[in-house]
Amino acid sequence: MSEPVYVGIDVAKRTFEVATTGQAQTFSLGNDEAGHAQLCQLLAPLSPRLVLLEATGGYEQDLALALSAAGLRVSVINPRQARDFARCMGKLAKTDRIDAQALRGFAALLDAQGHEPRMLADEQQRELTALVVRRRQLVAMLVAERQRLALAHHADLAALLTSVKGVGPTTASTLLAQLPELGQLNRKQITSLVGLAPINRDSGTLRGQRHIFGGRADVRRVLFVAALVGTRFNRVLKAFYARLLAAGKPKKVALLACMHKLLVILNAIARTKSPWRNELAEAV
Numbered sequence: 001m002s003e004p005v006y007v008g009i010d011v012a013k014r015t016f017e018v019a020t021t022g023q024a025q026t027f028s029l030g031n032d033e034a035g036h037a038q039l040c041q042l043l044a045p046l047s048p049r050l051v052l053l054e055a056t057g058g059y060e061q062d063l064a065l066a067l068s069a070a071g072l073r074v075s076v077i078n079p080r081q082a083r084d085f086a087r088c089m090g091k092l093a094k095t096d097r098i099d100a101q102a103l104r105g106f107a108a109l110l111d112a113q114g115h116e117p118r119m120l121a122d123e124q125q126r127e128l129t130a131l132v133v134r135r136r137q138l139v140a141m142l143v144a145e146r147q148r149l150a151l152a153h154h155a156d157l158a159a160l161l162t163s164v165k166g167v168g169p170t171t172a173s174t175l176l177a178q179l180p181e182l183g184q185l186n187r188k189q190i191t192s193l194v195g196l197a198p199i200n201r202d203s204g205t206l207r208g209q210r211h212i213f214g215g216r217a218d219v220r221r222v223l224f225v226a227a228l229v230g231t232r233f234n235r236v237l238k239a240f241y242a243r244l245l246a247a248g249k250p251k252k253v254a255l256l257a258c259m260h261k262l263l264v265i266l267n268a269i270a271r272t273k274s275p276w277r278n279e280l281a282e283a284v
Contacts, residue, residue, distance in 0.1 A: 004021065004049045005020060005022070005046045005047065005048040006020070006051075007043060007048045007052065007104060007107065008100045008104030008106065009052070009100060009103065010096045010099035011054070011056045011060040012031065014030065015029065015031055015035075015096075016039075019103065020104065021104065026101065036063050039063075040070040040072070049107075050074075050108075050110065050117070051073065051074045051075070051107070052074075052103045052106060052110070053075070053077070054077055054082045054103065055077070055078060060076060064076050064120055065120055068120050073117060074120065075110070075115065076120070081106075082103055082106060085105070085109070089105060143177070147176070150173055151173045151176065157270060160274070160275050161176075161266055161270070164230075164234065164266065164276045165229075166226045166237065167226050167266070174218060179193070179219050182267055183269075184271070187268075190267045191263055191264065193216070194216050194220060194223070194263060195216060196220065196256070196259055196260045223263055224255070224259060226262060227258040230258060231258055237258050237262065244257055
């Protein structure tokens with residue numbers, strides 16, 4: 001009975017390295033249509049049990065699809081899985097040849113464990129994925145541009161906000177871009193708008209635990225970081241946080257209270273156009 005054949009392929013941008021069962025040496029082909037066709041012709045007579053590639057930023061996609069179209073059983077795995085397997089096998093060095101051989105060995109192990117390759121994405125799915133990724137990039141660029149413009153148009157206010165220890169340029173720019181109502185609402189309105197006002201969850205005689213809900217998640221994220229830094233370096237927030245912990249409040253609840261207090265302080269600074277003062281902050 002002939003030995004099962006397994007194939008490991010290490011893919012780069014312009015070439016790929018191939019290791020097959022029974023062959024001590026690997027061979028390299030061009031990562032293009034001609035190279036894909038040549039590999040399919042070479043592997044078809046061998047009827048490999050599994051051809052294993054690792055994801056390499058999309059360079060492997062056309063090759064995997066070509067092999068699959070040729071009727072070969074193909075699987076694309078996470079690079080970290082491949083690297084962890086190579087380390088377990090004592091392969092600490094990393095070259096195209098070593099990686100291809102490690103993938104070949106990993107293919108045999110996966111097949112022995114009943115590994116079932118996932119269905120490869122077709123052209124439409126890949127285009128849709130690329131569009132989703134591009135949209136995410138454009139949204140991030142748009143947010144960054146809004147923050148830059150907000151800082152440019154409200155440089156004086158940004159300087160006032162960053163006078164608070166714990167509040168840096170990122171927090172200030174996010175507040176200016178995502179919370180233009182800052183300084184125009186009272187403390188209850190601004191905390192409710194951001195989603196830092198605890199909401200009652202009562203029914204009849206039952207009194208549920210209060211939770212924050214809704215609001216502007218981007219603003220809450222930067223306030224969380226600012227409050228966390230503030231509990232270490234901002235005298236007022238540090239003392240407030242310590243009092244809450246001494247009163248038996250859980251750390252998460254105490255930190256949320258610090259976020260609430262910090263937002264109220266920043267709202268007062270934006271309204272009065274005055275920089276941070278310990279007396280003002282303690283009175284809030």
